[in-house]
Amino acid sequence: MKYAIISDIHSNLESLEEVLREIDERGAERVVCLGDIVGYNANPNECIELVRERNIACIMGNHDAAASSLESLDYFNYAARSALIWTNRQLRERNRRFLAGLPEQKMIDSDFLMVHGSPLDRDTYLLSHYEALGQFPYLEERGVNSCFFGHSHRPVLYSYDSEVVGEGLECHQLKKETYYLINPGSVGQPRDGDPRASFLLFDSDTFQIEVIRLDYDVNKTAKKVFAAGLDPILGERLYLGI
Ligand code: ZN
Numbered sequence: 001m002k003y004a005i006i007s008d009i010h011s012n013l014e015s016l017e018e019v020l021r022e023i024d025e026r027g028a029e030r031v032v033c034l035g036d037i038v039g040y041n042a043n044p045n046e047c048i049e050l051v052r053e054r055n056i057a058c059i060m061g062n063h064d065a066a067a068s069s070l071e072s073l074d075y076f077n078y079a080a081r082s083a084l085i086w087t088n089r090q091l092r093e094r095n096r097r098f099l100a101g102l103p104e105q106k107m108i109d110s111d112f113l114m115v116h117g118s119p120l121d122r123d124t125y126l127l128s129h130y131e132a133l134g135q136f137p138y139l140e141e142r143g144v145n146s147c148f149f150g151h152s153h154r155p156v157l158y159s160y161d162s163e164v165v166g167e168g169l170e171c172h173q174l175k176k177e178t179y180y181l182i183n184p185g186s187v188g189q190p191r192d193g194d195p196r197a198s199f200l201l202f203d204s205d206t207f208q209i210e211v212i213r214l215d216y217d218v219n220k221t222a223k224k225v226f227a228a229g230l231d232p233i234l235g236e237r238l239y240l241g242i
Pocket of ligand 1: 008010036061063151152153
């Protein structure tokens with residue numbers, strides 16, 4: 001099965017549409033999303049509705065949880081928090097219910113596990129190989145070889161023995177006998193210094209992954225952020241990929 005794995009859309013409709021177009025062109029059979037459909041940018045309803053229309057299997061990110069319930073906002077910085085309050089006001093009731101009902105984790109067939117922050121906790125950032133190492137015993141216990149995670153907005157692959165970023169990750173052959181934690185990067189707010197949208201393809205038969213970066217209309221998204229009265233820093237960071 002050829003999967004497309006996307007994450008951290010964050011209400012960025014232009015990048016989501018561009019990514020879905022590319023996914024269709026590449027013939028992926030199934031699309032899954034690792035959470036944070038909303039937050040930061042200006043098209044929460046449109047992004048949720050597109051995800052639902054496309055039947056994309058999705059789990060709950062911390063922004064999805066906070067935007068739908070307005071609980072635990074203390075953990076967010078000022079710009080993120082004000083965008084969550086704005087998002088909560090914009091959400092159509094059926095979309096709010098959809099976000100609130102998302103599962104925390106999801107196993108896709110027996111091929112891989114989807115989590116948002118880390119296998120042990122939705123809100124924990126995995127930002128180094130060292131931090132990833134503490135998670136592998138849990139995967140081993142559950143017999144899960146491949147786990148995809150989001151939250152940090154940076155494409156990266158961790159295995160027991162290595163960390164791979166950048167060029168090595170464009171196309172990477174996985175080994176069946178080891179354990180992996182893999183981040184596809186962010187569709188709607190990349191943070192690795194590259195402003196292009198990021199996602200990945202995973203072929204569960206050949207065990208290959210490919211990380212794809214795509215240009216989209218950053219100007220259009222940023223202008224919507226400014227026009228909505230969201231913190232301008234949220235529009236400006238899109239140009240820089242930070
Ligand atoms: Zn996020």
